[in-house]
Amino acid sequence: MNKPAGRLYLVGVGPGDPDLMTFRAVKVLEDAPVIAAPKGSSSGASSALAAARAQVDMTGKEVVELHFPMRKVFPDRDMEQDEEVLRGWANAAETVLKFLDQGLDVAFPTIGDPAIYSTAFYLLYTLSRMRQGLDVRVVPGISAMSACSAAMHIPLGLGDELITVVPAAFGVENLASVLETSHTTVLMKVNSRLDALVEVLEESGLVDSAVLIERCGLPGQNIYTDVRKAVGRKLHYFSTMIVRKGGRACGMDIMGGQDG
Ligand SMILES: C[S@@+](CC[C@H](N)C(=O)[O-])C[C@H]1O[C@@H](n2cnc3c(N)ncnc32)[C@H](O)[C@@H]1O
Numbered sequence: 001m002n003k004p005a006g007r008l009y010l011v012g013v014g015p016g017d018p019d020l021m022t023f024r025a026v027k028v029l030e031d032a033p034v035i036a037a038p039k040g041s042s043s044g045a046s047s048a049l050a051a052a053r054a055q056v057d058m059t060g061k062e063v064v065e066l067h068f069p070m071r072k073v074f075p076d077r078d079m080e081q082d083e084e085v086l087r088g089w090a091n092a093a094e095t096v097l098k099f100l101d102q103g104l105d106v107a108f109p110t111i112g113d114p115a116i117y118s119t120a121f122y123l124l125y126t127l128s129r130m131r132q133g134l135d136v137r138v139v140p141g142i143s144a145m146s147a148c149s150a151a152m153h154i155p156l157g158l159g160d161e162l163i164t165v166v167p168a169a170f171g172v173e174n175l176a177s178v179l180e181t182s183h184t185t186v187l188m189k190v191n192s193r194l195d196a197l198v199e200v201l202e203e204s205g206l207v208d209s210a211v212l213i214e215r216c217g218l219p220g221q222n223i224y225t226d227v228r229k230a231v232g233r234k235l236h237y238f239s240t241m242i243v244r245k246g247g248r249a250c251g252m253d254i255m256g257g258q259d260g
Helices: 023-031 047-053 083-101 120-130 144-152 175-181 194-204
Strands: 008-012 034-039 062-067 106-110 136-139 163-167 184-188 210-214 222-224 239-244
Touching: 008 023, 008 120, 023 106, 023 136, 034 047, 034 083, 047 106, 062 083, 083 106, 083 120, 106 120, 144 184, 144 210, 144 239, 163 175, 175 184, 175 194, 194 239
Parallel strands: 008 106, 008 136, 034 062, 034 106, 163 184
Antiparallel strands: 184 239, 210 222, 210 239
């Protein structure tokens, strides 16, 4: 009789600070015989794997790193797809499927929460095209925006306030109108767009309501309570900006942020 297929766990490991990994994430990573971790470039290391290693001993496990080419491809949208990206994802999915077919559980650690701009769902969409009825569990994680909000004592939303999350790497064309309608705007993937972002914030009169956190909870954490000071700097990819109207009145002053 064939062995039943293994189970795939998409595991949010939090924003990098090992203390911000949930008990469930640690348990799933400890129990899984295979850890398949995403990385954004073929030569670089996996941040998710580094975060997982801080809490979980990987001795005796099969650990593989999967390269996910990142580009504007959305597997659940009706749009022209980039063949090279799809091939990269298919390779990653085939590697995972090989372990599942051997009856081995696979844990896929991902930074923050799997539902927020994570490769976890690229993997899931690709796998579900290859195989029906896979056994999958999603383990939620603490998101980077939650960690940044906590570090700065800034609430993301109170009462009827609107919170908007913007992946800034995809462009800042609509940012002015987003800022106008939202009470709090969280900007992720800001590192390559910082100068343009600050320009829009200046024009919107909100530059003093913004705070930027680089490597929140990690060695080399940097907090900019004056985001203008970050202009022209080479920021780490793990950089998030929170723009909260009236933000300085609501928390930022009580913790005395330090500027990069
Ligand atoms: C691909 S997204 C992953 C988001 C993640 N799934 C989450 O739930 O937060 C990567 C972005 O998350 C943010 N990020 C992740 N870790 C961070 C950290 N330790 N400090 C600041 N921002 C972080 C940055 O905006 C980064 O560009």
